Amino acid sequence: MAADPVAADPVAADPVAADPVALRTPCPPPITVVAMDLSMAASYKSGVNDAEDEMTTGLPLPAYLATRYADWLTTRFAAASGMYRQLADEGQHPRAMVISCCDSRVQATTFFGTDPGEFFIHRNIANLVPPYDPAGHHHGTPAAVEYAVCVLEVSHIIILGHSSCGGVNGCYQMCAGKSPELDSDTSFVGRWLDILRPAYQRVAGKGSADEQIAALEKEGIIMSMENLMGFPFVRDATEAGNLTIHGLWNDIGDGALLYFNGKTFAPVLAED
Numbered sequence: 001m002a003a004d005p006v007a008a009d010p011v012a013a014d015p016v017a018a019d020p021v022a023l024r025t026p027c028p029p030p031i032t033v034v035a036m037d038l039s040m041a042a043s044y045k046s047g048v049n050d051a052e053d054e055m056t057t058g059l060p061l062p063a064y065l066a067t068r069y070a071d072w073l074t075t076r077f078a079a080a081s082g083m084y085r086q087l088a089d090e091g092q093h094p095r096a097m098v099i100s101c102c103d104s105r106v107q108a109t110t111f112f113g114t115d116p117g118e119f120f121i122h123r124n125i126a127n128l129v130p131p132y133d134p135a136g137h138h139h140g141t142p143a144a145v146e147y148a149v150c151v152l153e154v155s156h157i158i159i160l161g162h163s164s165c166g167g168v169n170g171c172y173q174m175c176a177g178k179s180p181e182l183d184s185d186t187s188f189v190g191r192w193l194d195i196l197r198p199a200y201q202r203v204a205g206k207g208s209a210d211e212q213i214a215a216l217e218k219e220g221i222i223m224s225m226e227n228l229m230g231f232p233f234v235r236d237a238t239e240a241g242n243l244t245i246h247g248l249w250n251d252i253g254d255g256a257l258l259y260f261n262g263k264t265f266a267p268v269l270a271e272d
């Protein structure tokens with residue numbers, strides 16, 4: 001009589017060994033990818049209900065973008081088509097998540113020289129991570145963090161701030177009472193920047209306005225690292241040695257890259 005395959009296989013008999021993610025109990029159930037509701041997509045595409053919307057949403061790309069795309073497809077994509085095919089067939093397995101500002105001048109993939117598939121990137125205004133708050137709504141950033149940690153099982157999360165950050169400057173102006181428009185209930189930017197208010201309290205009154213804004217750029221990175229550790233699945237992964245959290249600040253003008261070493265921001269050196 002054949003042995004019970006489950007009983008004979010210690011991995012199969014142990015749900016934790018069979019599924020390492022099970023160790024991280026605060027993670028939600030695995031994500032199931034469901035098919036898109038094509039009927040909704042089709043009705044949108046038809047534009048039968050709102051011809052005016054189609055005038056603004058159904059336009060072709062600007063010529064300069066279409067030209068750039070055609071150039072990329074026939075040069076860089078063609079040269080790396082095998083890599084793209086492999087990524088498509090095998091899925092993504094990024095080692096790091098990057099949470100950076102929306103600012104168009106800050107491109108982590110540029111100064112790290114990364115290829116597609118290497119970074120799982122989430123961008124928002126002022127590279128903020130909100131506090132853990134499962135009672136809230138519209139968790140864009142927490143959803144990205146949850147997916148990176150619980151599904152992709154990234155080894156690193158990098159909070160990437162930068163110089164001359166308009167979001168950080170806006171938060172400073174708002175908290176200093178100099179920007180009533182951001183203080184408005186109807187300002188999406190202002191309400192998002194509320195996340196940064198506790199960091200403002202740490203720098204308020206310490207130096208000139210420019211010095212406080214510069215300090216707030218870095219204090220916001222530290223605050224977001226602290227907020228990350230408030231997520232149970234992030235804390236569990238770090239305590240298990242599967243995840244490290246990093247805080248970086250990029251000077252756009254001179255290319256400097258600093259990292260938070262627990263006390264201050266120090267230059268990133270190749271031998272580190």
Ligand SMILES: [Zn+2]
Binds near residue numbers: 162
């Ligand atoms: Zn910014």
